Amino acid sequence: MNRDYLKQIMIDQKETYLNNPMINRDYPLEDNVNYCFVGIRRTGKSYMMYQQIKHLQENGIPLKQIVYVNFEDERLLELSADDLNLILEIGLEMSGADNKPYLFLDEIQNVVGWEKFVRRIADMKYRIHITGSNSKMLSSEIASTLGGRFMRVDIYPYSFPEYLAAQGKDKNYLEVLSTKDRAEVVGMCDQYVKYGAFPELVDIRNKREYLNSIYQTIYLGDIMTRNKITNDFAVRLILKKIAESVAKPLSFNRLSNILKSAGAVLGKQTVINYVGYMMDSYLLFTLQNYAAKLVEKETSPKYYFMDTGLLGLMLMDCSSTQLENLVAIELIRRYGRENVFYFEKKVEIDFYVPEEKLAIQVSLQVLDQIDTREREIGAFVKLKNFIGDATCLLITNSEEEELDYDGVHVSVVPVWKWLLQKRKQDI
Known part of the structure; x- marks a missing residue:
C-alpha cells in the first residue's frame, strides 16, 4: 500500500x-x-x-x-x-x-x-x-x-447503570424513591430489556430498524460471507430455532431433528459448524449444566443471545424470554461465562454461580400467580437436597418480597433493582 x-x-x-x-x-x-x-x-x-x-x-x-x-x-x-x-x-x-x-x-x-x-x-x-x-x-x-x-x-452492551448514565440519569435509584422516580426507572428498564443496550441505540428513535441493521451485518458479514456459506435458509432457520429454544437445553441432535422436521436436512457436523460460526461472531453464547457429567455439559448447553434486542427481532411476545436472557448476560458480565451455569438434576434452576453459591430463578410475576410461585420456589426447596446453603434469588419484572418456604429463604427482587446492585454481598 x-x-x-x-x-x-x-x-x-x-x-x-x-x-x-x-x-x-x-x-x-x-x-x-x-x-x-x-x-x-x-x-x-x-x-x-x-x-x-x-x-x-x-x-x-x-x-x-x-x-x-x-x-x-x-x-x-x-x-x-x-x-x-x-x-x-x-x-x-x-x-x-x-x-x-x-x-x-x-x-x-x-x-x-x-x-x-x-x-x-x-x-x-x-x-x-x-x-x-x-x-x-x-x-x-x-x-x-x-x-x-x-x-x-x-466487551458487552451497556450495563443498566451505563445505560442510565448515557441518558443523563445519574440518580441513585436504590435509595427511597418517589412514585415518579420509581415509574421512571421501571420504564427505562422495560426499554432496556426490550431493545437491548447497544451504545448507539440510546439516541436512535427507530430502534428496531437499527437492531435489524446490526443483525444483518453480523449475519451477512460475520457468519455467511466470512465462512463462505451459501445455504441461507438453513442458517436463518437455525437462528430462529435457537431463539425459540432460549432458556432450554438444546443438543445438536435435537437441533438437527428440528431442522429436518422444518424441511432443512443438514448433517450433524454441518449444524455444529454453523452454530460454531454464530458463536464466533459473538451473536450467541452458551451456559452448561453444572450438575451434568462432562460429556453432557458439552452437548446440551443453553443458548442465549448477546443482546436482548437481537433476540426480540426473532420472536413475538417474548418479554419473559428476554428477561431471562438479560439475566444471563448480566451474570456473565459480573462473573465471567466460565463461572455461570444452569442446574438440572431432578430440579431445574435457571442459573447457578458456584463461587457465590448463588441460585437464581427468573419469572415475570410470581406473587399473585400461585402455580408459578409454587413451581419457582419449589425448585429452590428441591435444590436444598444438592446444595444446602445456596442463596436463593428470584428475579421478577417488578415484584419485591422476602419469602420463607419449607426452610428456604427466597429474596424476590425486581430486575431493575438487581441490575443496579453489584454482587451477592450487596443484596
Missing part, C-alpha cells in the same frame, strides 16, 4: 476519536497492560480504545504519539500483513525520534496474518491495544502465537 495514502487515512481517522462524546465504560484497566477487546459488533469496543486514548491524554501523552487505525475502513480493504509495519513507521515519524507511539488497532482480524506483527510489536515493548469481533482471533492457536502478551477483555 502507498505510504502517503496510508498516512492520510490515519490522519483522517484521528478525527473519529477526537470528536466522539464519551460515556465511560465500567471496565477497570491497568496502565501497563496490552489489551485485546473482543465482543459482538457495535458493542463499544472502539469506545474502549477512545477511553484509553483519553486516559493517556489526561496523563500527559501528546496526541502525536497516539496511532489509531480502524481496519473496517473500506480504503484499507487491500492492506495486507506486509503493510502493517508501515503503520509503525508512520507512527514513529509522527511521534518524534525520541518517543514511542501508542498503537490502537481496531478490528485487526480483518488483516490476514496480523498475529505475527502484533506479537513482534509487543515484544519490542510498545504499548498496543487491539479489538476484534470474531472469537477465533483468540483461539488456542492464536493465543499461543501471541504468547500471553495480551489480556483479553470481553
